[in-house]
Amino acid sequence: MSGEKLNVAVAGLGRMGLRHARHFATLTPKANLIAVSSPVQAELDAAVAEFGPLKTYLDYDEMLRQEPTLQAVIVASATTVHAEQAIKAIERGLHVLCEKPLSTSVDIVCSDPPSLSSTYPIFYLCFLGTMTIASSAPPTDCEGKQQSQSVVTAYEKSLIKNPSQKVICGFSRRFDASYRDAHQRVARGDIGAPSVFRSQTCDKLDPSGFFVDYAEFSGGIFVDCSIHDIDLALWFFGEDSVVKSVAAVGITAVQEGLRKHNDRDNAVAVVEFYGGKIAQLFCSRMMAAGQEDTTEIFGTRGKVAVNTQPQLNLVNLYEPTGIRREIPPDYYGRFREAFIAEANEFTACCLNDTEPPMKLTGAVSAVKIGCALQESLITGKKIEFDERGERIESARL
Amino acid sequence: MSGEKLNVAVAGLGRMGLRHARHFATLTPKANLIAVSSPVQAELDAAVAEFGPLKTYLDYDEMLRQEPTLQAVIVASATTVHAEQAIKAIERGLHVLCEKPLSTSVDIVCSDPPSLSSTYPIFYLCFLGTMTIASSAPPTDCEGKQQSQSVVTAYEKSLIKNPSQKVICGFSRRFDASYRDAHQRVARGDIGAPSVFRSQTCDKLDPSGFFVDYAEFSGGIFVDCSIHDIDLALWFFGEDSVVKSVAAVGITAVQEGLRKHNDRDNAVAVVEFYGGKIAQLFCSRMMAAGQEDTTEIFGTRGKVAVNTQPQLNLVNLYEPTGIRREIPPDYYGRFREAFIAEANEFTACCLNDTEPPMKLTGAVSAVKIGCALQESLITGKKIEFDERGERIESARL
Amino acid sequence: MSGEKLNVAVAGLGRMGLRHARHFATLTPKANLIAVSSPVQAELDAAVAEFGPLKTYLDYDEMLRQEPTLQAVIVASATTVHAEQAIKAIERGLHVLCEKPLSTSVDIVCSDPPSLSSTYPIFYLCFLGTMTIASSAPPTDCEGKQQSQSVVTAYEKSLIKNPSQKVICGFSRRFDASYRDAHQRVARGDIGAPSVFRSQTCDKLDPSGFFVDYAEFSGGIFVDCSIHDIDLALWFFGEDSVVKSVAAVGITAVQEGLRKHNDRDNAVAVVEFYGGKIAQLFCSRMMAAGQEDTTEIFGTRGKVAVNTQPQLNLVNLYEPTGIRREIPPDYYGRFREAFIAEANEFTACCLNDTEPPMKLTGAVSAVKIGCALQESLITGKKIEFDERGERIESARL
């Protein structure tokens, strides 16, 4: 092993951005966090206070220009600039780990005007390559393709010059020890043929109403929450699985205000795949006890369950009211170790030019399913696909 | 308390019939098992050997005629004669506890020819009052109504003369201590408004192919298995809940042969109710470890879960491969105590002329939903209902 | 099977006596509860109200004389008359199921004066045969032997005339499904040689101070609680296991008043057996959550654990404070089914003249160990035994 380290910058120092910065600065020994960018000076100051001397930029573009030794960018800025920043980094040949979602509901000034054709409104969050673009209004089919193609093109074009370039849009659960254990067992046939997949992503109830405002840009509960479950379904069923149909139903049990953003606080869905496989999904914003992300894979000879008995740690409390245990309050509480593994493995694949831990094709399928589910949630219609994965019905939103 | 006991006969001594006989003979102190009927002499002999002196009949009708002190009949005979036997007992003013399903796929010689109009093929298992009738081919809408009406009429007509008569088609889970505990908590508002209901009924894999033959008469997996989950959904959401839509998807992962009976071995479903409530269902014939019947009720302030950690008893085995526990091999292993409670409570409500433990309206709704799900499973179509619970789309099978 | 039933009387209608009456009257189909005795008229009236017409007696002796068809007596009266009543029933050739403890700290008027030599104070609860006698002050060695011998003699003498007579002092856990499952696994060698046994009997904290008064007659926490664990140790290690040493330590964490009765509210103990086996015991009167009776058997190839995850039922509650489950509030909540099995199996062995479910030798060993532990608890001394199980040290209390 050489002592070489990967020079990393983090764009954005909000909640998740700061966590990424912390993981790369203090928990990823093979990475050097050399720079951060944020439009908020106080966040830059706080980063220096916490991580010691590093370069700070109020302007992302300037950071790219001023840091010739930069090798990789972690895009965790405001979601409105994710796609733009990712593409700019891609075009400079940098490795990119892009937080999801790439973008929502805003005009994007593309770094590559000829291909993305200027600014445009986006509503549907769509993962392209391993990234996402979302539009605030139903894109025409044509526009949707343009968007996808432009991002894919940016990466594909760059790959010609930079064959070792890595671009990842991390699905953190793929780095979680329990999910990996489960996947290994399924992959080696322990449960026979995986046939039914049940998974839920449920956030702790936040009575502040945060999720109503958040929904304006989140892409909707299926895209924001269930995208993880969809990605897992593809991982466990095989990334070349072809979706056959999706259908979703939802309610607003605690946050009626979500309806104005075409969103719901609880939703269930069924996703059929060709080859006799079914995924059953549930997403919720109102779990009382905390983060409850549970997955079960039912095979012809056995079942593997992940987190069906949620817990914060190994402590049980015996009280006059019974036996109690706490559970993680949020996604980060459940998956912190996975994010750290993500940082380290992304760093390793960049340094060693090895395969990134996940393929692009699955991510493209995931976003297609997530967007279709969100559409089905609102329209109440089942959406069907042919054996190549193309929508059968012409009708779209 | 007086020493009065209820004189009971059990019709049918198959697997479940024998269990009922045992429950009433030895575990229901307020009941006297005075007679049994079965077309199989060996079963009658075995009953005498096990339960001591009691009257035995090869012919059900003769038992009704020859036992003037008989007060209640437990109908657990071959499913092909359930409905007929139940109606005959109803018309004699006897209390009836009818095993489900009442009937399937055979010609029924009705005891009340004018109302049931002769014999007819039946395919859809339909619960009428608390009972079920099933036909082997899609009945016309008219026939379906006739059948329903004829059974309801039999009971309603009898009630005029016998206002204390009880007719029950038991949903055993309603007698289970854990479900009752859960229901009490939900009913008193512990979890706020129950909003999402997830439930599964999953049988242990039986590699013998038993379920293929069984499917010919079972009514299908949603009617045979999920009817319990549907009943629970109505119980937890409120028995006056009105179904808004149903949609189902299924596969044959282990028993391709089920397709010839329009059945599947794994199926998932979504049931919407008016008022912002959703039920998510899963039924399976291929669980490796044993019977896995799990239910969760998600409310606006909490969740109640039943059997999310299945277990046979309180034993854990620590072995070189880890920590293991067994789970009940079948439905009876999980719900034996509930069946015994059912026997005792049915007896008590007959003796004391008190309310039976469940209402008829919910059971009617349950079978309507079960049949619609089974139809959706085969057609792939979502079925919608208006606010009175009437199907919106004219199209039926 | 014949329709023959066992005619049973219950002596005593206090908390446990009423439960026994209920089990025999309504949950033991092969038993007829024909009579009850109690010095409290109101209890007799309540029994008639609950169980219907049966003979009631304010006087135990009169019941024995007036009920010629009586076959078995359940002795569950005030502990001060257990031994006396048991011996009287034994001498009439009746089957006896005797609640523990047989007697404590009072003068007993023996039914057989020549052998028990009149009245005497008793402190140590001693199981003789399957029964117990306790004295309020340290008996001389001679007296202890006399007591033991007199009760053994009563039963042995009676057996000559009544070779089918059964006398049982029930250890309810031996009838518990989980303990039986565990025992079956250990007995067939699943865990290799059972070597270390850990068991606890812990009652829910009762802040009323009930246990202080109770301690005056209970025989002490090791005799009242741990006697079950000791019996289990002998059951799992083999009933011919020979104790090598005992040592105990205790505290009064919540009930200082227990000290005046030479008792403690929490105590731990180590019991060595010849042949390289150890039992580690814990008993407590201050468990917050409820009854916590847990047992683990560690073998050379595996471990079996009973109730290491206590629970009331299969319900889990998800609340803002985490996930909670309730546990049984008391011993009866945990072992109700075992008591019912005990009633039925006692009845069956009397009717069929089969082996009772437990041997006498183990029970004698259990009480010897329990008494020694209680002594060690107070003296702080380790007590040692030779390979025949005789105390090595001459020093006694």
Added chain:
Amino acid sequence: MSGEKLNVAVAGLGRMGLRHARHFATLTPKANLIAVSSPVQAELDAAVAEFGPLKTYLDYDEMLRQEPTLQAVIVASATTVHAEQAIKAIERGLHVLCEKPLSTSVDIVCSDPPSLSSTYPIFYLCFLGTMTIASSAPPTDCEGKQQSQSVVTAYEKSLIKNPSQKVICGFSRRFDASYRDAHQRVARGDIGAPSVFRSQTCDKLDPSGFFVDYAEFSGGIFVDCSIHDIDLALWFFGEDSVVKSVAAVGITAVQEGLRKHNDRDNAVAVVEFYGGKIAQLFCSRMMAAGQEDTTEIFGTRGKVAVNTQPQLNLVNLYEPTGIRREIPPDYYGRFREAFIAEANEFTACCLNDTEPPMKLTGAVSAVKIGCALQESLITGKKIEFDERGERIESARL
């Protein structure tokens, strides 16, 4: 935060030494692993291969002399030189994190001959300050005191010149998230007064016989395993708790050979503390499923349990034989995260001159109790202490 890092060397690259090196090199961002020493060249080469350029030494003393920037030493070398190496580092004013046990059963050439008086055989492992010294034969009381004093003196003497010097003998469980959660709850009074403490340290059965050879130098099962439980008892009861008595019993269930080293493979113990507190301990080398380290703290108002449901991760496997989960195979599998926290917190307290996470007094008490238990295990005698913690009985081994 400044960018300052702590320059660390690791002495010894065996199993645990390599882990420490890894933790400091790659998982402790504030530490620089600058040097390692080992008498095995291959281990040094492997370290360079894994950790990149760092200084390697076949000779520990030379490392101390040649590394002027060194600030802290992690002593994880062969146990025979722990004490010697620790004292040498202490005398140079370096911070020390010393793996336990410091030494066993060998002659130690002291770095400070006048105070340690030359070489001597040691049997009892004794923690001095936060460190341990063990002798292969019963030291005279005088020698024991000399040893203790010499090490304490080394550190105390050094502290005069180096008041910021930190010397830690890590008890890894104190860094475990679950134990910390439990301790926080107990410390703030959630369970009332902690009164009974039950804890076990049980290793997975290693059929290779490794533990027999290991026992020659391990100090015995109570010192090697239970020292953690003893430390926890003191942590939960209060580090100023005074031991009142200890008593232990053990067996050799699987490794008869342990007897030649005065050791056992399963042992249980009771430790009394003044003030009405009891600890019940169990240690074993034959757990089938893996590492089972469980702790319960029973208070007057509640109980806290740590790891009563051991598990490797959040995966459950549903198989034809039931539901199974794996558990960590060894101590490191259970406590890896705690070791990493230990590395980081040790580093932080050295850099920031803050209080180390544990006090010395508790560690001294722990080793006293551990040695007394090991003695009681062999002699079969209960050992008592007065209220100052001094042995009451003059008799020693």
